[in-house]
Amino acid sequence: MEKTTAASSPAKQTLIGQRIKKPDAPDKATGKTRYINDMVLPQMLFGKVLFAGRPHARIVRLDTTAAEKLPGVHAVLTGKDAAGLKFGFVRDNVALKDKVRCEHDEIAAVAAETEDIARRALELIEVEYEDLPGVFTPEAGAKEGAPLIHENFPGNKSLHFEIQHGDLAAAEAGSDLIVDNVFRPHHVTHCCMGTSCAIADFDHNGKLTIWTQTQYPYNYKMDLAPALGINPGDIRVIQPPVGGAFGSKLDVYPYEPIAALLAKKTGRPVKVMYSREEEFKASPTRQAAIIHMRTGCTRDGTLTFRAADVLLDNGAYTSWGPTIPVIMMRTVSGHYRVPVVDFKAQAIYTNNPYAGSFRGYGNVQTTYATAQQMDMLADMVDMDPLAFHLKNAQKSGEVTPQKSFLRECALTECLQTAAEASDYSRKRKEYAALREQPGRYKKGIGLASSIHNAGGAKIHKSDGIGTILKMDDYARVTVITGASEIGQGIDAVITLIVAEELGVPLEHVTIVNNDSDIAPWDVGVHASRTTFIAGNGTRRAARKAKEQILRAAEKMLGEPAQGLALRGGSVVRDRDGAALIKLDRLLRQMHFQPEPELVMVTDYYEPKSEPEGAKHISDHSAAYSHAVHIAEITVDTLTGEITVDKVTVAQDVGRVINRMGLEGQIEGGIAIGLGYALSENMRIENGMLRNPGFRDYKLITAPEMPPLDLHFIESDCAEGPYGAKGISELPTIVIAPAIANALYNATGVRIFNPPMSPETVARAIHEKRQATTQAA
Amino acid sequence: MSVETEIRFRLNGREVCLKVPATMKTLAMLRDKLGMTGTKYACGEGECGACTIKVDGKTVNSCLMYAVDCDGRELVTVEGLRAPDGLHPVQQAFVDHGAVQCGFCTPGMIVQAHYLLENNPGLTREEAQRGLEGNLCRCTGYTKVLDAVEAVAGKGACAGGKGACLGGRAPDAA
Numbered sequence: 001m002e003k004t005t006a007a008s009s010p011a012k013q014t015l016i017g018q019r020i021k022k023p024d025a026p027d028k029a030t031g032k033t034r035y036i037n038d039m040v041l042p043q044m045l046f047g048k049v050l051f052a053g054r055p056h057a058r059i060v061r062l063d064t065t066a067a068e069k070l071p072g073v074h075a076v077l078t079g080k081d082a083a084g085l086k087f088g089f090v091r092d093n094v095a096l097k098d099k100v101r102c103e104h105d106e107i108a109a110v111a112a113e114t115e116d117i118a119r120r121a122l123e124l125i126e127v128e129y130e131d132l133p134g135v136f137t138p139e140a141g142a143k144e145g146a147p148l149i150h151e152n153f154p155g156n157k158s159l160h161f162e163i164q165h166g167d168l169a170a171a172e173a174g175s176d177l178i179v180d181n182v183f184r185p186h187h188v189t190h191c192c193m194g195t196s197c198a199i200a201d202f203d204h205n206g207k208l209t210i211w212t213q214t215q216y217p218y219n220y221k222m223d224l225a226p227a228l229g230i231n232p233g234d235i236r237v238i239q240p241p242v243g244g245a246f247g248s249k250l251d252v253y254p255y256e257p258i259a260a261l262l263a264k265k266t267g268r269p270v271k272v273m274y275s276r277e278e279e280f281k282a283s284p285t286r287q288a289a290i291i292h293m294r295t296g297c298t299r300d301g302t303l304t305f306r307a308a309d310v311l312l313d314n315g316a317y318t319s320w321g322p323t324i325p326v327i328m329m330r331t332v333s334g335h336y337r338v339p340v341v342d343f344k345a346q347a348i349y350t351n352n353p354y355a356g357s358f359r360g361y362g363n364v365q366t367t368y369a370t371a372q373q374m375d376m377l378a379d380m381v382d383m384d385p386l387a388f389h390l391k392n393a394q395k396s397g398e399v400t401p402q403k404s405f406l407r408e409c410a411l412t413e414c415l416q417t418a419a420e421a422s423d424y425s426r427k428r429k430e431y432a433a434l435r436e437q438p439g440r441y442k443k444g445i446g447l448a449s450s451i452h453n454a455g456g457a458k459i460h461k462s463d464g465i466g467t468i469l470k471m472d473d474y475a476r477v478t479v480i481t482g483a484s485e486i487g488q489g490i491d492a493v494i495t496l497i498v499a500e501e502l503g504v505p506l507e508h509v510t511i512v513n514n515d516s517d518i519a520p521w522d523v524g525v526h527a528s529r530t531t532f533i534a535g536n537g538t539r540r541a542a543r544k545a546k547e548q549i550l551r552a553a554e555k556m557l558g559e560p561a562q563g564l565a566l567r568g569g570s571v572v573r574d575r576d577g578a579a580l581i582k583l584d585r586l587l588r589q590m591h592f593q594p595e596p597e598l599v600m601v602t603d604y605y606e607p608k609s610e611p612e613g614a615k616h617i618s619d620h621s622a623a624y625s626h627a628v629h630i631a632e633i634t635v636d637t638l639t640g641e642i643t644v645d646k647v648t649v650a651q652d653v654g655r656v657i658n659r660m661g662l663e664g665q666i667e668g669g670i671a672i673g674l675g676y677a678l679s680e681n682m683r684i685e686n687g688m689l690r691n692p693g694f695r696d697y698k699l700i701t702a703p704e705m706p707p708l709d710l711h712f713i714e715s716d717c718a719e720g721p722y723g724a725k726g727i728s729e730l731p732t733i734v735i736a737p738a739i740a741n742a743l744y745n746a747t748g749v750r751i752f753n754p755p756m757s758p759e760t761v762a763r764a765i766h767e768k769r770q771a772t773t774q775a776a
Numbered sequence: 777m778s779v780e781t782e783i784r785f786r787l788n789g790r791e792v793c794l795k796v797p798a799t800m801k802t803l804a805m806l807r808d809k810l811g812m813t814g815t816k817y818a819c820g821e822g823e824c825g826a827c828t829i830k831v832d833g834k835t836v837n838s839c840l841m842y843a844v845d846c847d848g849r850e851l852v853t854v855e856g857l858r859a860p861d862g863l864h865p866v867q868q869a870f871v872d873h874g875a876v877q878c879g880f881c882t883p884g885m886i887v888q889a890h891y892l893l894e895n896n897p898g899l900t901r902e903e904a905q906r907g908l909e910g911n912l913c914r915c916t917g918y919t920k921v922l923d924a925v926e927a928v929a930g931k932g933a934c935a936g937g938k939g940a941c942l943g944g945r946a947p948d949a950a
Contacts, residue, residue: 021871028879029867029886031814031854038813191914193818193826193880243818243880244914276819487878487915660874664920668877671917694823694912702918703905 015500016722019660020492023511024241024485036197036211036240037273044199045074047262047272048118049255050108050125051282055136055351055687056147057100059107061128067110070124072117075265078108082261087227087252090158092150093317095227095257100129101149102316102351103688104282106254111262111270134687138290138311138348149316149349158314158347161325163616165333165401166340171305175296179376183291184753185365187313187682188675190358191699194243195279196253200260201269207234208260213242215249215486216524217516219460227257228264237516245486246672247357248284250526251319255282280692284356285682287321288313289365295338295373301381303392305340306370308332312347314354321355322347324362326459327452329616331366334400334451334624336374336392341401351687357526359672360732363452368754371448371737375744384428385447385741386419396715403610404451405619408715410652414449414628417711418650422630431745442635443645444746447628448738454654454725455622455717456529456607463622464606465533466520469498469541471549471599473591475569475584477504479541480512482522483534488728489661490530494538496658497721501542502549503566504583520602528726531657532623535721537605544601549583552590552597557581608719622719627651627730629670631738635746640762642678644706644739651710654717654725662727666710669731675700677736681755783847787812788856796843802836803827805843806853814854814883818912825911828884829853835891837910854883857890865933866890869924877915885911889925893934901926 027033064076079098087093097105108125112118135141135149141156149156172178192213199211208230214220217237225232242249255272262270274282290311296304308329314322325345333341358364378388393411400406419425427445435442456463468480477498485491495509513519522534546566553571554561557580565572570579571586590597607622630648635641649666656662679698683690691697716723736754744750749764780795787810796805803820806812806829815838818826822837829838830852857864863871866889876882885908892899892907899907904925905918913921928934 019874022874022876025871025874025876025879026863026867028876028882029854029870030857030863031812031883033879034813035816035880037817038807191912193816193824193878193912193914195818242878243816244878246914276821276824489877660920664874664877664916667917667919668915669917672914693821694819695821699912699914700917701910701912702908702922705905705918705922708917708919 015496017656017659020496020506020658022489022492023495024491033241035194035243036199036213037194037243039199039211039240041199041201041269044269044271045111045113045262045266046115046118047109047111047259047270048115048122049106049258049272050122051103052100052105052107053103054100054129054131055103056132056134057129058132059098059100059127060130061126062108063126064108066124067121070117070121072113073110073121074268075111075262076108076121077261077265085227085229087223087257089318089320089323092153093254095254095261102353104353106258109258109262111266134351136350136352136687138313138350141348141350142311149351153349156349158318158349159322160346161329162344163329163333163402164342166305168305168307168340168342171340172296175304176299177377177380178294178296179373180294181369181373181752183293183369185289185291185368186754187285187288187353187684188680189280189283189285189682190246190248192244192246192248195274195276196255196283197271197273198256198259199269199271200263202264202267206230207236209236209238210256210260211238211240212256213245213249214239215245215484216526217484218482218521219524220252221516223252224256227252228260239484239514242486245525246359247361247526250357250524253283276694277692280697281353281689284319284321285353286358286364287324287355287362291365291369293369293373295377297377297381299381301383301388301391303336303338306332306338307342310345312345313352314347314349315352316349317354319354320357326612326616328362328366330402330404331363331370331451333402334404335367335370336389337394337398338401352684353689359669360729363450363729363733364676364736367448367450367733368737368740371450372740372750375446375741384425386415386425389415389447389449403617403619404621404624406624408717409626410713410715411449411626413713414626414650414652417713418628418630418648419447421709421711422632422648424630428745435746435748440636440638442637442746443633444635444742445630445632446738446741446743446745447630448734448741449626449628450730450733451624451626452730452733453527453621454625454727455532455719456609456726457527458609458620459612460523461611462606463523463529463533463609464604465522465537467537467541467603468520469545469601471545471587473584473588475504475587476508476510477502478510478512479538480519481534481537482519483513483530484525485513486525488525488530488665489658490534492658492661493531493535497535497538498542501539501546503568505569528729531724532720532726533605533607535657535724537603539721540605541601541603544603545599548599548601549586553581553586556586556589623654623717623725625652625654625725625727625730627734629734629738631735631742633739633742633746635743635761637747637765640758640760640765642739642743642756642761644674646707646709647735648709649711649731650713651727651730652713652715652725653727654720655714655723656712657722657724662712663710665728666731667708669728670708670735671700671705673732673735674704676755677739678755679757681757781844783844785846785848786850788852798844800843802838802841802843802846806838812853812855816880816883818880825888826881826884828887828911830887830891835888854887857886865928865931866893869928873920873924873927875916875920875924881911881913885913885921890934893925893928897930897932897934899925899929
């Protein structure tokens with residue numbers, strides 16, 4: 001007999017905002033986790049890809065005879081095996097090519113018993129090319145008479161986007177000051193520590209099972225199917241643990257259909273995994289662009305308009321990279337109160353590597369421009385940038401020209417908090433005064449902010465998620481969800497929410513989210529949406545389960561359900577906290593009673609947002625958020641080296657859910673942004689990547705990571721789970737312009753072509769000194 | 777075919793004897809021959825530290841070391857770092873402090889952190905930053921990794937076989 005008293009019952013405590021450990025961390029920390037890269041299946045063959053190694057060419061002759069004869073080789077495929085199987089955003093790509101359009105174009109693929117045999121087989125393939133003149137910048141590609149990359153895309157024109165709001169000519173005429181600059185954000189790449197990998201296997205009913213790193217398993221089926229000529233319904237997607245994704249796995253890349261085509265041909269599972277060099281050359285990039293931006297204001301510091309004309313380097317094929325203007329334009333129109341907006345973006349095919357989506361999704365490039373122009377205008381009207389930003393900051397309830405409804409807007413609080421915590425205004429004045437004084441090392445402080453969607457982004461027909469939640473006879477909870485785990489920590493968030501709602505221990509929650517035949521539909525891990533969308537889905541499912549349990553408890557205990565709660569693994573009476581029955585016992589009684597029932601609920605959550613639409617005038621996210629970064633740096637004016645001494649962050653997170661995960665996302669996001677700002681750069685010369693390795697492509701390392709002072713502003717988003725907003729992209733977006741503004745504060749120079757590498761900064765300082773000397 | 781050489785060494789406290797081709801790297805031997813997939817391939821040229829293991833008490837990038845050179849040596853991988861009651865204190869600290877996201881760099885990071893603490897039990901945060909410079913991480917921004925190492929420093933957790941750590945020996949071999 002269980003005896004319970006009010007005194008011994010668990011007190012009501014919330015888990016929201018606590019520090020929750022990632023459930024998969026112990027296995028990862030001990031080497032037990034089996035990543036896709038570690039997987040070996042019985043009978044598995046190893047696939048290898050022959051890359052063109054030249055940017056633009058016709059294939060004159062291709063002979064695979066010797067490769068096919070090599071013992072241990074099971075299949076050799078070429079362009080004719082993928083002919084007509086077009087895939088990609090505008091159907092301009094095939095798994096294996098009959099013409100070369102970029103360095104990493106896949107010309108042939110081999111499946112063999114060992115990786116070594118596959119590699120030797122590639123060496124035996126004879127290819128004769130006729131090189132063609134190439135196009136290596138979007139300006140060159142847009143010129144009349146430029147070499148055509150795809151015959152069905154005249155003028156090398158890929159995607160085009162534009163929005164206009166208000167009378168631009170009148171706004172320009174009414175502006176006292178206008179800044180006008182051309183920014184040239186560069187190519188960088190994701191550098192997931194686990195290289196790209198897929199394992200494919202067909203059964204005899206023609207159904208494909210693909211083990212993949214994808215972060216969007218359901219639309220992935222739709223995107224992969226045309227590359228294979230099969231029905232998306234015949235694809236089962238299994239997602240083993242992955243070594244990072246960061247947006248790189250939001251599309252189908254040729255190695256995936258290649259693995260599947262090889263599997264189909266051989267009747268055996270085939271694994272394709274890239275080396276690091278292949279990863280650098282053949283995985284997507286962040287979009288390089290040329291952004292011509294103008295922003296105006298009146299003498300009192302009120303913004304009048306912002307106009308941007310963007311030329312995107314599409315690369316050879318159209319993945320998600322050229323779609324980034326969808327987010328770029330939201331920043332141009334929504335980063336501070338701009339009454340008049342003019343935005344145009346044209347993507348131009350080149351023979352360069354092609355871009356995919358990457359954490360920050362166009363906003364990294366745009367904010368690098370908008371946030372610097374804010375700083376420049378403040379200087380021109382002789383205002384403290386903080387005051388200038390505050391003057392133009394939107395308030396809760398405002399609507400942007402694109403109809404983004406800023407229901408809960410905490411931009412002002414973010415600005416004030418970060419500025420106060422870093423003593424921004426005083427330091428800025430002090431450092432500016434020291435700028436022209438002698439001395440090799442200069443200190444600078446810079447403020448930047450941005451806006452980003454924080455409640456998903458309805459760029460598909462739905463931005464929803466399916467959730468199934470079931471409880472067993474031991475009160476263990478299984479959440480079967482479409483939300484993918486790519487290292488970001490949705491596992492901890494879902495666990496926390498279930499434990500919060502159902503009063504079970506965290507370790508009694510299991511998540512199944514890695515098999516498209518089991519878990520229900522979800523859009524994918526993108527747009528900073530997963531905590532928001534999957535958090536809501538999980539909470540709704542858990543509340544349905546709770547209702548069912550409390551109804552059963554009411555029947556069994558004779559206590560009204562509305563006076564009952566679930567806490568500490570028991571049904572408790574809310575009034576006095578008395579634990580009335582253990583949850584596992586209740587569940588067994590529900591299960592084995594004369595009218596048996598199982599606790600097994602489903603939910604489909606669709607956020608209250610509007611589809612993006614062709615005109616891009618819509619409230620496309622269920623929430624928007626801001627972040628402010630203040631970077632403090634030291635510049636070595638001789639070498640151009642920037643040391644980031646400290647970053648103060650104030651971000652509107654809506655509500656903290658898992659504090660530890662939130663901090664980790666912001667810290668990691670800033671590290672990627674720091675690499676973008678300071679050191680990472682794909683050196684692409686005539687279409688050829690010259691630094692495909694970590695030796696020459698410099699990621700941020702532990703000693704370069706500055707101390708961070710994080711401030712979470714809780715704006716309590718009405719639509720968010722417990723008030724939370726999505727958070728993961730803003731940290732990557734805001735840091736680079738904060739450093740750029742600090743560099744200006746320290747030295748008076750501005751870098752329009754990132755990264756702010758020592759070479760670039762030193763040259764800019766030198767040129768500025770020369771100009772000053774000449775002027776004197 | 778390349779010539780195979782028989783080698784003997786201790787791996788995580790156990791005797792191992794196998795034949796390896798002269799061209800094989802230690803990383804490939806661990807992963808492909810022995811199924812010890814805790815040690816990761818991420819660059820193959822000694823730049824990222826994901827394949828860090830200990831050889832005779834010192835950390836090496838196993839992607840750069842030929843397998844034949846393991847002969848007669850004592851190897852410790854992430855799987856060999858254990859405490860009698862489960863996770864090694866360094867591993868536990870990584871879990872507790874949120875130093876694991878995708879976790880792909882974590883094994884190498886933990887072996888390197890263990891090595892640093894073993895040789896400098898009172899390691900400061902700055903020393904840990906320097907000591908982990910060769911281990912790349914794309915997820916965490918290193919902050920929580922350093923928090924984890926700092927939390928274990930000064931607690932004698934990695935002092936050879938003396939503290940809670942078994943210094944890479946499997947519990948049954950201690």
